[in-house]
Structure formats: structure tokens, C-alpha cells
């Protein structure tokens with residue numbers, strides 16, 4: 212049986228929930244009949260709504276799933292949350308075999324045990340690495356009680372994000388910038404700074420925006436404030452006014468304490484953050500970042516006084532560099548997207 216083929220379909224289906232299921236995981240499901248013909252698919256579309264397995268099984272009403280196989284990227288749940296346990300419906304519908312990608316890291320879930328106790332065969336670990344990558348946000352949230360932090364930057368071949376005068380529009384092509392919108396959609400909030408707002412007046416359309424503006428230098432009429440929930444971290448004000456959540460933050464080494472920002476974000480229910488800022492913030496955030504999306508355009512600025520994408524620190528030996536592991540490279544028009552992870 213080519214379980215990997217169906218698991219890939221589950222992963223693709225699961226991605227339909229991007230932007231709508233947080234704090235839940237992304238889950239997709241395929242159902243085969245007893246002769247291994249695909250008879251239904253489903254996915255978790257929105258937080259609070261049906262899980263993927265329920266979505267797929269409820270589309271079947273003639274019992275054709277009896278003695279069939281259910282494939283899903285995450286261990287089916289066995290607890291009552293916003294929805295009843297998926298295991299109960301799987302058992303009720305007479306499924307004979309469940310194939311899953313990864314165990315659920317939610318301690319409330321023990322679906323494998325429940326399915327096996329009901330006499331269902333369980334095959335585990337199909338495309339496990341891919342399934343874990345798909346739900347890297349959910350895994351970090353559940354195991355560490357912290358938001359997942361990603362960072363996006365767009366640079367020239369020599370790692371510049373602007374010229375020395377601040378000109379930065381546009382480094383990458385339109386098709387790369389369209390991809391950025393899709394990336395944003397994977398995260399609960401975006402984070403940027405007053406310097407980026409003052410330099411670029413970006414729109415950054417998103418549901419939730421975290422803005423670091425220590426001295427409240429930005430104009431609340433700037434484009435970024437025109438939509439979304441705003442969390443404005445600063446040194447003095449702590450209040451809700453004019454649709455903006457002003458949050459007073461402590462200062463550490465002359466900057467807003469990022470540790471405080473991420474802890475506060477977690478308290479506010481923000482499970483994942485995409486940082487889109489300049490070299491200074493990018494450098495400071497590097498210690499917290501789980502994943503980086505770097506778009507590179509085939510251009511050389513050659514301007515030695517221009518800021519690079521990470522103004523991190525001064526070192527003497529190349530062996531002191533912070534190291535990463537590259538997960539993927541993709542082309543968007545003439546630009547490359549490199550996705551890489553911090554080595555823990």
C-alpha cells in the first residue's frame with residue numbers, strides 16, 4: 212500500500228486550514244474503502260469546527276467506509292474539546308485500519324490506545340518528519356508553552372536590505388512578494404518596528420500586528436494602523452485607546468525587552484509570530500527565532516555603509532558564527548527563497 216502517497220494528500224488538504232485553525236494543528240484526512248479505493252477526504256477548516264477525520268467521515272452516508280482505511284497526518288483525538296473525540300466516530304463507522312503521520316503532542320490525547328483497544332490496526336510514523344514540519348507551530352506551543360517565532364527578510368546577493376539612504380523598494384520581484392502574503396497567513400501575528408514604519412510606511416495587512424515603538428514615534432495615521440488588532444509595545448503607555456492596545460514594556464540594553472514581548476504575546480493567545488523588520492531588530496531577535504525565510508534577489512548593492520539583514524554582533528573568528536540548517540530552497544521568478552532553521 213502506498214501510504215506515503217495518501218499522507219502527502221493529507222498534508223496538502225491540511226494546508227487549507229492555514230490562517231484559520233490556530234491554536235489547533237493543521238490536519239487532513241483520506242478515507243479508503245475495503246478495496247483501497249479513495250472514497251472521501253476532509254480537513255480541519257476552522258478552529259472550533261469539525262476535525263479532519265469527522266469532516267471526511269461525515270461526507271459518507273452509505274456505509275462504504277466499513278472495513279476501510281483512514282489516513283491522517285496526526286493521531287486522532289480521544290478527548291472532548293470543542294468537538295467530540297474522532298476516535299469514537301472512527302470506531303462507530305467500522306474503520307479497520309488507521310494510518311497516521313505523528314503522535315499528538317497534546318497530553319489529553321491517547322487516540323492510538325483507544326483505537327487499538329477497539330481492535331483497529333494502527334500504522335504509525337508515515338512521513339513523520341514532513342508531518343512534524345507541517346505542525347511545527349503546534350508542537351512548539353504544546354511542548355514549550357511559547358509562541359513559534361519566524362522571520363522573513365528580502366535581501367540582495369550581498370545581504371543588503373536597503374541602500375545607505377534607506378531605499379528598499381523593491382529588492383525582490385512581485386511574485387516573491389505575493390509569496391510573502393501566503394507566508395504571513397501561516398502566522399497569528401506579524402511583528403515590526405517604528406524604524407520600518409517610518410522608513411517604508413508598509414501596509415502589512417494582517418489580523419494581528421505587534422509593533423515595537425519605544426518612544427511612540429510613529430504616526431497612528433500610518434498605513435499599518437489601518438487594519439487589524441494592534442499591540443503597540445512602548446516605554447510609557449499602558450492603555451487601550453483609539454483601537455490600539457498600548458503595552459508598556461521594560462527596556463533591556465537600551466531596547467524593548469523582546470523576552471517580555473514574546474511572553475506577553477503568549478498571554479494574549481498569540482501562538483506564532485512572523486517578524487518583518489530591519490537589520491537591527493532582526494539581529495536582536497536572532498536568539499529567539501525558530502525559522503527564517505530569506506528571499507534573495509540577483510542584485511548586488513555593493514554599498515558597504517548599507518545595513519545587512521542581520522545586525523547581530525561583532526565576532527573575531529568565523530568559528531563563532533551562529534549556524535543554521537537549510538530546510539528548502541525555492542525559486543520565485545528570478546528570486547530564491549531559502550528557508551532555514553536555528554540549530555538548537
Ligand code: AOF
Pocket residue numbers: 235236237238239254255259260261262263264285286287288291292293294295297315317320
Ligand atoms: C484530530 N484532528 O483535525 C485536529 C485535532 O477543541 P478541539 O475539539 O478542536 O480539540 C483540539 C485538540 O484536538 C488539539 O489540541 C489537538 O490535540 C487535536 N486536534 N485532532 O484528530 C484534527 N484539529
Ligand code: ZN
Pocket residue numbers: 262263264287288289295296297298
Ligand atoms: Zn479529533
